[in-house]
Amino acid sequence: MSLPPGFLDELRSRLSLGQVVGRKVMWDSRKSNQGKGDLWASCPFHQEKSASFHVDDRKGFYYCFGCHAKGDAISFVQDTENVGFMEAIKILADEAGLPIPQQDPLAQQKADKRTQLIDIMEQAVQYHRLQLQTGQAAAARDYLAGRGLSPDAQTRWEIGFAPAHGGVMAHLTGKGVDPKLVIEAGLAAESDRGGAPYDRFRGRIMFPIRDARGRAIGFGGRAMDPNHPAKYYNSPETALFDKGRSLFNHGPAREAAGKGKPLIVAEGYMDVIALSEAGFTATVAPLGTAITEDQLRLLWRIAAEPIIALDGDKAGLRAAMRVIDIALPLLQAGQSLRFALMPDGLDPDDLIKQQGASAMQKLIDAAIPMVQLLWQRETEGRNFDSPERRAALDKALREKVLLIQDPSIRSHYGQAIKDLRWALFSARKSAPRHGAQRAWMANKDPWRREISPVATSKNSILGAGGASEDHLREAVILATLICNPSVSPDFESALERVECRDQTHQAMQACILRHLGADDLKSAIIAEIGAAPLENLLGQSHVAISPAVRKAGNMETARLCLAEEFAKLAARQGHAREIEDAVEDLSGTADEGVTWRLAQASAALDKAGRGDNEDKAEYETGENGALMNKDERSAFDSLLNQIAFEKGSARSK
Structure with a gap:
């Protein structure tokens, strides 16, 4: 709503800021000079012992030298009452006895009608409160007592009772209220059969619903009949009440929240x-x-x-x-x-x-x-x-x-x-996926406790050297990502699939994924797991000589290095999983299919773990000079294609 020019000035001129603020603070008599409108108090906006909150009553402004809060009467009401601008204007206008200008005659008529309805609702609140003390409401009083509500609490919440017969409609019309207004207030309804209007609330405990300014706008009623299909029933939509735009206990809750309550x-x-x-x-x-x-x-x-x-x-x-x-x-x-x-x-x-x-x-x-x-x-x-x-x-x-x-x-x-x-x-x-792994989780020593020849076969096939090689590749991958953080989003999926065995590598892997694309991965890792693990990683000789680490910042070199290392690691770990699956299938007498699978997987794993100078005929040169076998080259090409596809999809979006 727009206010006419000069209205706010007139409102401020009619108010004493000292009186408005004085409702919330205690003036410091030693520092204040009320005759000159020079007022001091402890600030209502922050906790303090000294009186640093100053009000200049003649100019109509306040200022806190502690928290630097400042403003006039309107902003003070907004902040202390936790209300909006127009609500603060209405509060102050009521206090000053200054009517808020209406926009047009129709708006004035609506305002007059709302005022009538609010008065009717207040009468209904008082009527229902009195009914709670009658003999008809004995069961309602017993129910409220059983719910732990004392008479004082019932008074605080203005709880009432709507009798089953001869209720609020008869009471209000008996006092000269127009029946149409009772219906418009949502307290009664027209009969579908053409009879006299009837009370909407009958045989119910009544809870008044008030708006943010404390005006009664509706009721909620709880049925005393346990078999009633509508246990709780609210007022219908009226000129006062819109249940989708109202909250029960709105005003008191807003004031309490303004004082710091959740x-x-x-x-x-x-x-x-x-x-x-x-x-x-x-x-x-x-x-x-x-x-x-x-x-x-x-x-x-x-x-x-x-x-x-x-x-x-x-x-x-x-x-x-x-x-x-x-x-x-x-x-x-x-x-x-x-x-x-x-x-x-x-x-x-x-x-x-x-x-x-x-x-x-x-x-x-x-x-x-x-x-x-x-x-x-x-x-x-x-x-x-x-x-x-x-x-x-x-x-x-x-x-x-x-x-x-x-x-x-x-x-x-x-x-x-x-x-x-x-x-x-x-x-x-x-x-843990298998019995030996479950034992490791429980006893920290799976292979010593495991006596199965199947597990022994698996361990001898996988070997310790392969795990060591995987550890080296993991180190190169992590160091490359840390030194070239801008390429890390391209390899998110590949990094997620890596199963790091080393706890420090796991922690770094998780940190990189959490801070994917961050400009300073090193600082993030140091903050989470400390500087020593990072220094140890970057100080390893095979890491330090990696082109992507030595030439940190060269994005193309970093991408090629990562693609090759991920490909080699994926090929090796893929063969290792085949062996694990084949070993798990071995029970009792091995059948020919399983032993053939085991032999093929073992041979592939052996090739994946050979040095660069062995069986060069089966290898080809990678993008940065490293030798790659067919499986590794296939994984490498697949990874590059995937990255290209994901980038293209991102651009299309």
């Missing part, structure tokens, strides 16, 4: 009341619907990171997942959600009653970010043991991340999911 979003009225009574005063609830876009925007106006605390049952989890889909396109920097999931079968009210407020505080403190719940939704209870299933996971997550409009947040979400994906699949790679 904003919690619960599921229903009783959860809000239980949490607030337990000290979590910045708690709200949507009104009978899943959280809407408009409600999310309201929440973000109150706090940057609301905590969604939904029930721990399947319905609560489904509601949390729906919130994610609504929130993703709306995310902005510094504006997100966290989730505190209740134990299965408990809501916040149950948890506080059974385990106390401290248990709820622990859940709030441990609330997880939205990206983690998104990952949980797509992965929990599912098996990703095939490329197709992993591809389906990637597609589902990619579609969700692409919903995010903010490019910076979209990038960070992609990186976070990449980290979670790496953690999931690297854990699967390192998980």
